[in-house]
Amino acid sequence: MASAKTVPKPFSVKATTVATVHTYLANTAFLTALALGCLLHYKRIVKNEVAGYPDEWFPSVSATIGDWYPERNIFQILIALTAGPRFAVVFLQYYLARTKNSKLAVVVLISGLVRTVSCGGWVYITSSDDHDVHDFFMVTYIVCNIPWMFGGLACTPSDNHTARRRRQLVSGAFFGSLVPLVYFFIQHKVHRIPGAYTRYAFCEWSLIFCDIAYDSIAEIDFRRAELEVALGVSLRSTATDEILAQAPAMPETPTEAQAIVEDNAEADNQPARQDVSHSWASTLAIIVPRPLVAFLSDAYLAYVFWSIYTSLVPTLFYFSIWELAIAGSEIALLSCLSPVILGIPGALPWAASRDGQTTLRALSLVGLAVYVVNSPLGRLFGVAFANICLFVGQAAEWTGTGEKSVEYSAILTGLGLIISSVTKLANHTNNPIWPFVNENSGGYNKTGIVLACLALYEAHTRPRLQEEPTSSNAKQAKRTRLPASREFGPSGTWLTAAVAGGSLVYSLHTFLSESSTLIAWLWTGYPITGPVPHLHGAMTIIAQCFGLLIPLALKGSGIGVDVLLHPVWFAYGTASAYTLYSYKNWVGYFGGLNLAIYLMSVIPPVLLELARASRGREGKTFFSAFVVVCMLDLASVWTVAYAFVPGGAYLRERTDLVLIAQMSGLALIARWPNGQGASSLLNTPLHAKRYASAVLAICSVLSVIATLYRLPTEPPRPYRPASRIIRAGIWTVHFGIDNAGRDSQRGMRHLIHDMELDIVGLLETDLHRIVYGNRDLTRVIAEQEGYYVDIGPGPNQHTWGCVLLSKFPIVNSTHHLLPSPEGELAPAIEAIIDVWGTLVTAVVAHNGQEETPLDRELQATELARIMSASYPRPVIFLGYVVTKPHAARPSPYEIMVQDGQVHDIDQEDEDRWCEYIFYRGLYRTSYSRLSRGSITDTELQVGQFVVPRIGSGPINDTVEARYLRSFKEDLPTDHWFPMEYYGDEAGGGVNGHFYHVFYTPLYYKIPEGSEV
Incomplete structure (x- = not known):
């Protein structure tokens, strides 16, 4: 004792x-x-x-x-x-x-x-x-x-x-x-x-x-x-004290005493031991709860859906770009019409079943795996096949006849779109699992495929859990089928619901599949008076998250999501769309953010109405919905590609008509509440609502973090400040798609970096469209090389786009839409840049085609006016001008050189057709032409200039003084272009780029007595 x-x-x-x-x-x-x-x-x-x-x-x-x-x-x-x-x-x-x-x-x-x-x-x-x-x-x-x-x-x-x-x-x-x-x-x-x-x-x-x-x-x-908090507590010592205190005498041997203690402790604490064992098992089981795993798997598969779907049109439009006409590849767009298969007897039950969903989604992963295929045509076939399978499975899921309710699927659809936007924001606006990107262009394809396979395996093997109660007035209901469709239109609900569903899918795709697309619509240049694409895109994602939270909040309030189809809410969305279209800078962006909220909030009610209306006619309903999507996709392209398609003149520069059409489609199901709102309560498991809300919060924070992480850590710096040298280049980059049909941003960056360009004009750059994947061509270059960026006229300005990148601060910039009465609308950027205290005008422009001589004449006249108006300020013109050197009026060359009061970079270079560099008020010291490699179909031209001292200009601007040719060895080494790029078609150069035409940069002496 x-x-x-x-x-x-x-x-x-x-x-x-x-x-x-x-x-x-x-x-x-x-x-x-x-x-x-x-x-x-x-x-x-x-x-x-x-x-x-x-x-x-x-x-x-x-x-x-x-x-x-x-x-x-x-x-x-x-x-x-x-x-x-x-x-x-x-x-x-x-x-x-x-x-x-x-x-x-x-x-x-x-x-x-x-x-x-x-x-x-x-x-x-x-x-x-x-x-x-x-x-x-x-x-x-x-x-x-x-x-x-x-x-x-x-x-x-x-x-x-x-x-x-x-x-x-x-x-x-x-x-x-x-x-x-x-x-x-x-x-x-x-x-x-x-x-x-x-x-x-x-x-x-x-x-x-x-x-x-x-x-x-x-x-x-x-x-x-x-x-x-107690230290030193032991289950056995406590039991031993109690037993020994109650014992009349000590047992005769220590062994007997220990046996008594162990027997009593085991008897007294058996339930506790069972609880402890059960607690450990439960803890191990809930560290990663299966419902959470199931939800994350579903969300990832929704992300895969948007990734494969948004890759279709850029993959097929690659061929249209090369043809500059209908190339036949456009027929791949019809793969989206595959839900017509659901009209075949027996197809819907199988497609909606777990086995059917697994099979269809497994087959759709071909759309991710074809990233290994080098042939653009092979990738197109793979992506088209993937979309056929994908849309059959997705449409079957949206009918609500499978294991998932329509409302749950709708939340996943919105969540997948947001996740896609976040990954693009973090990956320089490229979706990391797109099949036309790979490890060399920012792709994480293998990781994406492995995660998709794991998510698909989880979805196929998850337990068939009974659903949780979803609301106080539906606790006893078990969701397996949708209620019968409800009439709300005189012409029958299936067609109106199909038009609304197609309009919604198109609107989500065109506006919200990339966080900076809305900002590109509103950008006006420098000085900056509105949102900036790479800085404020996170606000778009936050607005999307907030919009999707609205139907989730309605679930908890007991209010049916039918309220989101109310005419007042539709009027809010329409007013937002009008503001986006009609205003620029922050006012327009405010309209865009509210439009994002509206579109995301109506995903559940619109898909719910689509499912109700399709009951018994799923095939034709979803087929019609995606016919609407395809028509709107094509219409949005025709607004700018009108010169290359039959009947394009009717949609020429009429984005307003497309916007009216898509909003009118959504108007077809806007209606006053009819007292049946309770039937439209979000029938989503309670845990799914919590998980969705948490994922939306995380996506919002990650979008801000990704933005901050991508911000440059220091301002752009010119390459040769001591020598007052400017290197300026012009490059037509073919919409950021290289000759192999892959994203070319990193390939462009390598050449621009090696050439050490201070000013770059890029043409064919307006990628904030469905056909180009809603991308931003400047992200990689601007972030990794350090440039001020002006992305030029936006997608609602109906041009093919132009971009100015500058190592020097941009004091002011003006966007021009050049006269185009017959052909395509031509963009131009007029920027004033501060070059070591000297203001220099930089002009980047893309003129019309050979088929429209009147357009080229008028455009050249306007560009000459812009350059002449800045006289005597120094000028650098970087543009695409369809003309031969020294061509007389009305061809552009003579108009621009004479009326614009500028010099040709080298008037003795007769082997040019579209790209030209003009200048004034500077000393030109070198001119080079680099072969396109595999990046595009056009070369990179580079001019090197020296800026005179502040307050002075060229002391001798005669032809003789300007054409004092030189060997590079006679100039300081900081005037030399990289030696690695000497070569020819037989070999040499870097990544297929080499000095061609002259097979060397041309060098020029600076006249004696120049103040530089």
Whole structure:
């Protein structure tokens, strides 16, 4: 007995003490670093790459905790001491929440652990140590705060009003601070405004203290639960004490005593052991809950649907581009009409079944796998076949006759589109699993296919779970079939619903399949007075997420989604479309954001009406819907390709008619509520609603993070400032599709980088259209090489597009639509750039075709007027001008050179037809022509110029002075073009590019006495 009484009592501490220690240690760590930093290195920690004290007067968190001794080291010691209490708080919160909502509690636990580890990552690996690793941990930390904060709020008992209210306030302040944080970061990093980083620093510090304040709220939970942490407690020792205290005498042998203890402990605690065993099994099963896995699989397959579908038209239009006419490949578009198969008896039940869905989606993966096929025609066949299978399966799923309800499928459809937009935003506007991209052009095809196979396997093998109750008035209902269709139109519902469904699919595709397309519609150039494609595209994604949240919110409110078909809501969408079309810059973008909200919100009700109306006539209904899609697709192309198609004149530059048609299609099912809204409650499992909401929140945050990650870290810098050299190039890049039918952005970047071009004019660049995949041709070049970008007239301006890239600041730019009475509309950019204090006019233009001589004459006259109007300011013209050198009027050459008061880059070069470089007020020192390689069908022309000193111009502008030819060896080496590009068709050069025509750059001397 004596030995039993000497068992030490367990040590215990109140859980509130742990939370308090964590709060004080964390605050002490940051505040100590801030105080020491300001005392010891104030001007150093407030200084950044833009400005220093006094413009910048408050330090950022990273500069405070990571740059200088001793504050860095003291901070790291204190934050290390915080780790123990921090982990304890995470586990104690899980302990309290696990019985209330075990699945959500596990998610919060995992996010809390990852969040804590990632905190150590960005604290101990500073940006000066490794910028990318530091940013990775910082981004992970912020992302994990979403489930940590919102999950913690959801796990807080509803009667714990104090904790709930504080968590709502603090989490709101935390995520609210992200908005000004992003704004001031852009002001600092992109616009380089002195003082912006100080304002950014305040937002950054507010995030830190909101984060600590949120964790401190755990103290309220622990106090309310009277939770204590005990050390030294043992199940066996407790049982032994109780048994020995009640025993009249000691057993005769130690073995007998131990047997009594074990028997009693086993008897008393058998239920507890069973619970423990069951708890471990449950925990292992719910670390990744099967419903969550199932939802993520469905969402990924929806993403695959949009990826394969959006790859179809760019793949087929490759051939139309080469022919500049109907090439026959357009017939592949009819693969979208495959849902007509559902009209065959027995086809729908099979296609809607699990086996049918698995088979059809497995076959559709051919559309991803054909990325390995080098032949564009082979890829077209593969993608067309994939779309045939894909649309049969998707239409069958949208009928609601399978395992998924229509409403659930509709939410997945919207979610897949958003995921596609996020991946494109993060991948330079290329979908990473498109078949016309590969590992050399930004593709992650193998990863995408593996994930698709895993998702498909999960979908095929998942248990057939009974559905959860979906609303208070439908708890006993089991969803297997849709209610009978409801009449709401005099001509029958199936046709009107089909037109509305087709209009919706087209609208989603044309406006929302890429986050910067809406901005391209509204862009007006410099100075910037509206949204910028690579900066504000995330706002489009956030608007999409918000729009899809509306029907999810209606589910919880008991209001039927029929309300989203109300004429008032349709009027809101129509007004938004009108604003987008009629206004530019922020006003137009405001209309675009509201249009995004409207289109995403009506996905469930429109697809629900489509499914209702198709009952018994699924084949012709979905066939008709995609006929509408195909017609609108073609109409949108004809508005700009009118010169190459029969009857194109009727849609010439009439995007307004296409917009009216698509909105009118949606108007066909707009109606007043008829009292049957309850039947249109979203019949989606409750867990799916939670998961969808969480994924939408994550997509919103990831879009912002991807934008910040892609922002340039420093302003563009010219290549040769000491020599005052400008290299300018003109290249017709064939819509960013190379000769093998793949994305060419990275191939273009390599050549532009090697040529060290300061100014680049790119033509045929308007890719914000369905036929080109809704892409932005400038993203890779601008981000990786550092350029100011003017993307020129947008898709609603009905041109093939032109782009100006400049290493020099663009002071002002004007977009021109050149006169085109007979042929295609020609774009031009007139920009004033600041070249080391000298203002230079740069003009990029794309003229009409040989078939329209009147257009070319009028366009040349207008371009000559633009260049002449800027006299005597220096000019660089980079353009596509269909003319022969020295051709007399009315051909463009003589008009532009004489009336524009400019010089030809080399008037002795007779072997030209479409690309020309003209200049004025500069010294030309070199001219080169590089073969196209496999990038496009047109060469790259480059002119090299020297800018005279400020206030002076060329001292001798005669022909003789301008044509003092030279060998490169007679010029300084910084005037030389790369030696690696010498070669010919037999070999040499780089990636198929070499100096051709002259097989060397041409060099010219600068006249003696020139001021450069």
